[in-house]
Amino acid sequence: MPAVHRLHRTIAVTTALVTAIVAVAAAWAVGSLAELDPSEHGARPGAATWAVTVAVLVLQSAALTAVRRAPRVTLLGVAALPVLVAAFAPSALFSASAVPVLVGAFAAAVQLPLRLIAVTAAASAALVAVGQFVAGVGFGRTDPVVLALEAAGQGLIVVGVPLIVGSTIAANRAAARAKQDALDAVLREREAQVGEAIARERSAMARELHDIAAHHLSGISLMASAIARQVSTDPAAARSGALQIREQSNAVLDDLRSLVGLLRESESRAGHGGDGALKTLATVGDLVTAAQQTGAPASLDVRLGALGPLGTGIAPLAQLAAYRMVQESLTNAARHAPGAATTVTIDDSAESHATVTVGNGPRTGAHPLPLHDDGFGVLGMRERAALIGASFEAGPTEVGGWETRMRIPRDLSRTGPEEQR
Known part of the structure; x- marks a missing residue:
């Protein structure tokens, strides 16, 4: 002064x-x-x-x-x-x-x-x-x-x-x-809204991360207990190894709960939400079917490669992120471009990655398609993509529509039936 x-x-x-x-x-x-x-x-x-x-x-x-x-x-x-x-x-x-x-x-x-x-x-x-x-x-x-x-x-x-x-x-x-x-x-209010939206989205991701981790690691813990009881060859060594696996699994569960608790600090009163079912690339078709039942011209295009079932090598959390992206994109298409044809494409043919794309054409009627702004829905998609190490793009198309695309890295070292569910 x-x-x-x-x-x-x-x-x-x-x-x-x-x-x-x-x-x-x-x-x-x-x-x-x-x-x-x-x-x-x-x-x-x-x-x-x-x-x-x-x-x-x-x-x-x-x-x-x-x-x-x-x-x-x-x-x-x-x-x-x-x-x-x-x-x-x-x-x-x-x-x-x-x-x-x-x-x-x-x-x-x-x-x-x-x-x-x-x-x-x-x-x-x-x-x-x-x-x-x-x-x-x-x-x-x-x-x-x-x-x-x-x-x-x-x-x-x-x-x-x-x-x-x-x-x-x-x-x-x-x-x-x-x-x-x-x-x-207005800018301060916008920043506050964005911060609140990020907090809500991270809290939702924390819930889903906990559900997935608990689902898989609890299974590992139970399986280790069964092995410890059922193995007949060198039972003492097998039992000891199985118990160690169980201890490590329980330790991972404790660490994940601590991490989820930190992520959920900003959500003290929100409910759990969701239907409890694990969401994967294989369940994306349910979203398309639900959109079709509302009268929306939506379609699904799945391109499989030689690697195996859909989503092979894609972590469950990554599959959930892709599922949520499709869900949000279909909602945005119905809101901003009612009547426009929407196509969900799951390209699972590349060895290094899988690509999920949702594109809609121009809205039908006399009014032009309003541009989707980079709002809270797109913000949540970016947050999810960053969490799983995927790339994400969203923007208008040349024909006047809108497209969202997530490219998810594949880890072929992930095997077992749990990764394909």
Whole structure:
């Protein structure tokens, strides 16, 4: 903040200095005109008149350094000082005193709303008019009515014009600040919503990770117990090994529960949800069937390779992530592109990976397909893909539709019936 204060002080001092120079220069110009045409501009100002006028101009300009702290008092002071010149040293030089008043009115209008400065501005305009009238009478004007009208016009112009300009600038600044504040509020709300959505999605993934891990590791633990009881060859060694397997399995279960507990910290009241069934690539067809039952033109294209059943070498959690991606994509297609043909493609033919794609065409009807924004649904898909080490892409297609694609790495070292379920 001290740096900001120094900047404001520097601006105020610079403004006062420039105003003083311009005002003195204006006085010099008026004085020069008086020497050239005394009949029009009055008698040539004497040394005393010059001294008083320059002193008042300098005081007016110096007072402008306080306009930021006290704009109304400063404006009144800047407008009142020239009355001294009008009373004690009337001359054509008086008109130069309008320069600091112009600057003061503008600066005050920028600092305060018009409704708060209106009375001060009216008083300042009256002071300028009085000073102009007194100065005119002092250097020989004999037409009081015309002089009064000129004085009133001088007050209105000197105070009113910069007041209007300054108020307009201040209003534009206020509108810009309000707009920026509203934008900041929207961004903060958006960030909060995204954070909440990420927390919900991670919590859901934590539940599913626990279900899968518990399902498989509990089976390992039971199998180890059975081996320990049933093996007949070298029963002591087999039993010992089986018990070790069981101990390790239980340790893994404990560690997974601890990890899931950390991931679920932000969800204290949410229910478990779900139907309890393990979701795999093989169950994606159920999603397509459910979509077809609602009347949506959805289809499934499964491309198998030589590796074996669908999903061979794809971890259960990875298959669940793909299942959820298809589920969310079908929901988005029904919401954003009702009536559009949707195709779910499971390409399981590559040795290194499996690719799951959901693409829909343009929505039918008179209205164009609204672009899917990168919202919470897509955000959840990205989170799931990152969790399993898969790549994920989502975006509009060339024909005006939308496509989501997840490429899941395959681990052929994963074997056994549990990995194919």
